[in-house]
Each structure stands twice: as C-alpha cells, then as structure tokens.
Amino acid sequence: MQVAFKQVDVFTSSAFKGNPLAVIMDAQGLSDAQLAAIARWTNLSETTFVLPPQDEAADYRVRIFTVEGELPFAGHPTLGTAHALLEAGWPLKTPGKIVQECGVGLVEVKISHDGALAFAAPAATLTPFSDALMSSALNSEAFDLSQAPTIVDMGIRWLLIPLSSAQAVLDVVPSVADLHRLQQHADVNGTMIFGALPADENEQYEVRALLVENGSLTEDPVTGSANACLARYFAAQGQTRDYRARQGSVIQREGRIQVSFSDAAIWIGGQTVTVIDGTIAV
Template identity: 50%
Template structure:
C-alpha cells in the first residue's frame, strides 16, 4: 500500500539547516503499533501521521511519534505537519488559521509574515527546580555561568523540559555537560531534557541562543536541532519570571550541530496568546510504502 509522504525541514527556509520531520498522510487505518514501527524506521526525532479530525472545529488530527513512543504535543511537528498539509492543497476552514487536533487537545495555528506559520503555545505546568539541586545542576552542566536570578524550572506543555538560563549565548554554545548527571537532574522535575538558553549581544544574530539536550525518556537522547515545544516553554517562563525582552524576540538553535534554526516568538497579550513561529521547507516529496 502506498500513501503520500513528505519530509520537511522546520524552523528554516534553507533545506538541511532546520529540524527534519517525516509526515505520513491518510493514516486513519494505521494502528499505533504500525505508526511506532514507521517512526523507528524513519529514525527522525519525530514522525507525524495525518488523520481525519474527530472534533468538528479542527482542520485535521495528528499523532506524533518519536522513535521511542508517542507525544501528546511537540512544536516542530506541529509547524511541519501544517506546512505539509497546506502544500498538499488543504484549504483551512478559516483563512489564515488552522486548528490542529492532537494529544493535548486543540492547537491553533496562524499565518505569519514571510510565509511563516506559528502555533499558539499550549498551557504548561511549571515546577521550579529545588534550590538544593543547584550545585548538582552546575556540576552536570560543568559551568559556573548559570544565571540563577531566573530560577531553573521544569516546564511541561506536552513535552517536558528543564529550562535553564545562562549568562550569555557564548556560555550556552560552550556547554559540554555530563549526560548521565544531567539525566538525573532533569528527572527530578519530571523533564526528559534540558532547554538551556543565553542572551546574545544587542547586535547578535538573535535575541537568544538555545540548545536542547535530551536526557532519555520519550524525547530520546542527543541534541535536538530546533525545538518548538522547548521554545514555547521558554517563552512562557520568560513571561512568568518577568524576563521578556519585549513584545517579540528571536531564538537561534542548532548552531553546535551545524544547523541554523530560527524561531520567532510574538506575545499577544490582548488575546492572551504566545505565538511560536518559523519557516518550513519540503525536502522530500513522494509516496511511502506501508507494510
């Protein structure tokens, strides 16, 4: 059996510089076990499966799988799936708006300038890292550049991250953490990875440099190229901690592993929404042979 398939690069307009995503269309007849098998085979951080929505207000439904399990929400799969769907000819129910049905419920997407799309960050549970864990965090990251004026916090919006602020972008880029020790620290707040960030200078390439280091669990292992859920977690935490750099900002991610991802964050305080946006580009377009 053949079905439509796309592999897209997310948070970039330049192929091979963002975070790849596999998108399988017309997946209504696939079982969860089949989806998991396909996700293991693509061997990407996430593979998504497009299905007919069961909520009449939604444009589509998506299931998101890592090589290890299913996620209720993830950011770059949300943007990449929307890009693939729109490119295939889907007409949104509302012009310039999409409603995605997924494990966390309904997620709104909106068209942005320069052909980008953005998703409204879903609600998140925030758990501060206990202060008695700070020395262990410093030891795991092997740095004295943690900015503890912004408390490290676990943030779970469907993909759980420990968000940590460093004093500079350079300190973020220089990290060479102890992976085993890091896993122990992140798990104390129920996180599966570390989202660490530091500010660039005023004339820098972005407002913040971001790195996402997975520590096992549902998010896998290694360093993620560009991460929508973690950037959504960071954006919400900046608001909670009164550290927002303005009504909008940009983040660069993936530098250390040869990528150049760009995330565009916009706060809409009137509507009470935080938009996480970026470009997407299709790299592979064709059919997938299903088992």
C-alpha cells in the same frame, strides 16, 4: 499500499539547516503498531500521522511519534505537519488559520504573508527547581542567578536553566551520566539552556535542547515545545517583548525561532521547507 509522504525541515528557510520531520499524510487504517514501526524506521526525532479530526472545530488530527513512543504535543511537528498539508492543498475551515487536534487538545496555527507558520503556545505549569547536579550535568558554573531554573510542563516537560550569556550556552559540554540523573530527578523530557546574545545580533537568545536517549546525549536541532516553554517562562516574569532565538549552532544547524506576544496568545513561529515529497509503502 502507497501513502503520501513528505519530509520537511522546520524552523529554517534553508534545507538541511533546521529540524527534520516525516509526515505521513493519511494514516487512516494504520494500526498503532504500524505507526510506531514507521516512526522507528524514519529514525527522526518525530514522525507525524495525519487523521480526520474528531473535534468539529479542527482541520485535522495529528498523532506525533518518537522512536520510543507517542507525544501529546510537540512544536516542530505541529509546524511541519501544517506546512506539508498546506503545500498539498489541504482545505481549511477558516482562511489564514489552521486548527490542529492533538493529544493536548486544539492548537491554532497562524499563517503569515511570507509563508511562515506559528503555533499558539499551549498553557503550561511552571515549577521552580533546584538541584546540585546542574553544575556537574552541564560542566558549568555560569548560571544567571537573576533567573530561577524552572520545570515547564505543557504536555511535554522541559527543565529550563538560564546561563549568564550566549557564549556560556555554546561552551557547555554536558556530562551524560549527570544530565541523565538530573532529568530523572526533575522528571522531564529534556533540558533547555539559554543565554542572551550581544545587542548587535539579529537574535536575542542562544538556546540548546539537551536530552539523554538510550544512554547517549542527543542535542535537538530546533525545538518548538522547548521554545514555547521558554516563552511561557518569560511571560510569567512579565517579559512580553517579541524576540528571536537561535538554536542548533553547536551541531551546525541554523534554526531560527520567532516569538511574538499578544493579548490572545504567545506565538512560536518560523519557516519550513520541503526536502522530500513522494509516497511510502505501508
């Protein structure tokens, strides 16, 4: 059976500079075992599978798989899937707005006039966190002591660690063993470090998302969920000025994330480009 398939690059306007995502455009009839096998085969950070919605308010339902299992929510798969479906002419119930159904419920995606997409950051639980392992895990003492490290949980859990500057973020060379122990102590999916950029830059923050998978360090190119957690963290401190973040610099990517605050929602957005458009045999 041939099924429509796209591979897209999210949070970038230039191919090969963002975070890639595989989208299986119609997963009806595929078993959980097949979904998992396809995700392992694509070997990307996430692969999404589009299904008819179960909630009548949604335009579609999506299941999000990593090579290790299923996630209830993730940011760049949300935007990448929406982009792929819009490009394919997917009908929407409300023009200018997409409603995705996933493991955390309904997530709204806003369509901008320039083609950028933004998802509404899900609600989150914030828990301050402290652990002596942070220094050895990051091989750094350049912490921003005016802000507290915090676990932010929005279905996927991130440990946010503020550093003193963008350069301090770029200079981090993690210890894989200690980072793994730290993330086990915090019971999180990954760690995001962040620091402010100089005032003359186009973006305001440099961010990095660090994970340990199968005993090896993985740095995510651009991470929607971690940036959504960071926006929730700032909002909890009363910082609700729109900003832009830069991610992927250390691994030669050019991820750009726009964060916008409104009374109704916090929007995490960016551009997406299609790199592969075809079919997959299943």
